[in-house]
Amino acid sequence: MTDADPLVEAWSAAQVEVMHGLRDWVVGFTALNQHLAEWLRLPASDANALGQIIWAAESGAPLSPVRLARQIGMTTGATTILLNRLEAAGHLVRSRESADRRRVTLRPAPASREHARGFLAVAGAEIADVLRTTSPAELRTVVAFLGRITGAAAAADHRLSADAAST
Structure with missing residues (x-):
């Protein structure tokens, strides 16, 4: 952090x-x-x-x-x-x-x-269309980014939960 x-x-x-x-x-x-x-x-x-x-x-x-x-x-x-x-x-x-x-x-x-x-x-038609027309390389980039940002949010949540439990 x-x-x-x-x-x-x-x-x-x-x-x-x-x-x-x-x-x-x-x-x-x-x-x-x-x-x-x-x-x-x-x-x-x-x-x-x-x-x-x-x-x-x-x-x-x-x-x-x-x-x-x-x-x-x-x-x-x-x-x-x-x-x-x-x-x-x-x-x-x-x-x-x-x-x-x-x-x-x-x-x-x-x-x-x-x-x-x-x-x-x-x-879901519009969302499916976007997914179908997005290149595999762009999808991999998005998945990697979302994994990192979701991991950061989860880490912040864990830290905040631990802080709340200790007070």
């Missing part, structure tokens, strides 16, 4: 543009999540969680409740309540797939997965 003050640092125009671009992506992603919530007729927090569960299951790395809580920025207790709502509404299946039967795996219910897939077919 450096001693630089980010508020007075002399940032280049490109660095400022990157930070604005990242902010704009978060704003755009949040708006798309709100549309997903409306599509699924769920509160935004529930739709966000269900989206994370679907994405993780589709990528072959299904989430546990604890990992989901970290990803959506909720306590494990609040996440349990949210998961209970999703399960009661038929959007979610909890299973024990590990040799450690205490570990719970979250999977989307097939109907919810297909309903969300229908939304993505409509809402």
Whole structure:
């Protein structure tokens, strides 16, 4: 960690543009999540969680409740309540797939997965087009940068959590 003050640092125009671009992506992603919530007729927090569960299951790395809580920025207790709502509404299946039967795996219910897939077919067209038309070299550069900036954010979060726990 450096001693630089980010508020007075002399940032280049490109660095400022990157930070604005990242902010704009978060704003755009949040708006798309709100549309997903409306599509699924769920509160935004529930739709966000269900989206994370679907994405993780589709990528072959299904989430546990604890990992989901970290990803959506909720306590494990609040996440349990949210998961209970999703399960009661038929959007979610909890299973024990590990040799450690205490570990719970979250999977989307097939109907919810297909309903969300229908939304993505409509809402994800522009994003898919950008991904398809971006060169592999540019994608590798973006992935490397996002890995570093996400790692920096995670390190700051860890440090701040440790500082809060020690006070």
